[in-house]
Amino acid sequence: MSQAPVVRLQNVTKVIGKRTIIDGVSFEVRPGEVFGFLGPNGSGKTTTIRMIVGLMGMTAGDIHIGEHSVRSDFPKAIVQVGAIVENPEMYKFLTGYQNLMHYARMNPSITKERIQEVVELVGLQGRIHDKVKKYSLGMRQRLGVAQAVMHKPKLLVLDEPTNGLDPAGIRELRDYLRRLAQDEGTAVVVSSHLLSEMELMCDRVAILQNGKIIDVRSIRGQDNDVKTLEEVSFDVDHPDAALGILEGLGNGKIVDGLLNLSSDRAGVAALNRRLVEAGINVYGIRVKTKSLEDQFLEMTGSETIG
Numbered sequence: 220m221s222q223a224p225v226v227r228l229q230n231v232t233k234v235i236g237k238r239t240i241i242d243g244v245s246f247e248v249r250p251g252e253v254f255g256f257l258g259p260n261g262s263g264k265t266t267t268i269r270m271i272v273g274l275m276g277m278t279a280g281d282i283h284i285g286e287h288s289v290r291s292d293f294p295k296a297i298v299q300v301g302a303i304v305e306n307p308e309m310y311k312f313l314t315g316y317q318n319l320m321h322y323a324r325m326n327p328s329i330t331k332e333r334i335q336e337v338v339e340l341v342g343l344q345g346r347i348h349d350k351v352k353k354y355s356l357g358m359r360q361r362l363g364v365a366q367a368v369m370h371k372p373k374l375l376v377l378d379e380p381t382n383g384l385d386p387a388g389i390r391e392l393r394d395y396l397r398r399l400a401q402d403e404g405t406a407v408v409v410s411s412h413l414l415s416e417m418e419l420m421c422d423r424v425a426i427l428q429n430g431k432i433i434d435v436r437s438i439r440g441q442d443n444d445v446k447t448l449e450e451v452s453f454d455v456d457h458p459d460a461a462l463g464i465l466e467g468l469g470n471g472k473i474v475d476g477l478l479n480l481s482s483d484r485a486g487v488a489a490l491n492r493r494l495v496e497a498g499i500n501v502y503g504i505r506v507k508t509k510s511l512e513d514q515f516l517e518m519t520g521s522e523t524i525g
């Protein structure tokens with residue numbers, strides 16, 4: 220995690236009328252990372268994304284793309300971004316290739332080789348010379364991504380990219396986003412209200428509710444395995460003292476005389492060792508693995524997430 224972030228949001232706030240739509244949102248995304256922005260409908264995902272790409276101003280806070288502020292240095296910030304925020308504009312009566320050529324002409328740095336590269340990246344090589352009107356939604360989506368990354372942006376932003384895609388289309392999207400992150404080091408920000416998709420696609424997710432980030436967590440460890448979170452209960456002789464010893468770790472709480480904490484698997488052993496070393500007697504440890512879905516539902520109350 221030593222690389223400088225590609226995008227950094229600091230206390231981003233948006234007030235419309237008297238309503239605070241986005242309330243002090245901060246996070247950063249590093250090169251090669253696929254970052255999910257997850258929240259129920261109306262939680263503020265689109266508004267945040269519109270601010271990242273400069274389609275909407277901020278009331279307070281700032282967003283940096285690389286070292287350039289979206290507020291004070293917008294032209295330099297935005298050239299490093301590729302985005303699909305609304306439906307990508309395509310000429311339906313032109314072929315996929317002609318559409319890409321059309322956009323490439325606006326940017327002399329894009330070579331024919333680069334166009335070929337992005338076509339392969341999104342897996343459209345077999346159909347790139349067909350007219351766009353014959354494309355499925357998934358293929359249009361891919362063409363949109365190809366177009367958005369032709370200029371090799373450091374950051375790719377996609378708002379609800381899975382909307383309307385079937386499971387095969389979602390799997391393909393996931394594969395080429397990961398490829399883009401790995402091969403080109405692009406930082407990718409995707410929003411969705413569907414946790415199941417985010418779990419498959421992202422390295423980390425931020426969970427947004429009522430305009431606030433209520434949690435940011437890693438989904439994949441360095442080994443690329445999906446991480447699970449454990450809820451641990453320690454049965455100890457002095458729960459209050461144990462809570463003090465583990466202060467600041469795992470959001471500890473005492474429930475029914477047991478010390479409950481959140482941890483990953485390796486952390487459970489470390490927490491136990493710390494207690495024992497501090498002279499606490501541990502009579503039992505119960506570990507419950509919670510899926511991200513359980514956690515998300517708990518955090519956001521009863522709101523459905525699909």
Ligand SMILES: Nc1ncnc2c1ncn2[C@@H]1O[C@H](COP(=O)(O)OP(=O)(O)OP(=O)(O)O)[C@@H](O)[C@H]1O
Pocket residue numbers: 235240258259260261262263264265266267412
């Ligand atoms: N221009 C606006 N004026 C007033 N309220 C707005 C405006 N834009 C968004 N909102 C409100 O801000 C909140 C967040 O909206 P936003 O579209 O960002 O949420 P979202 O998480 O993207 O949800 P969805 O997935 O439904 O689009 C909503 O309550 C919405 O009604």
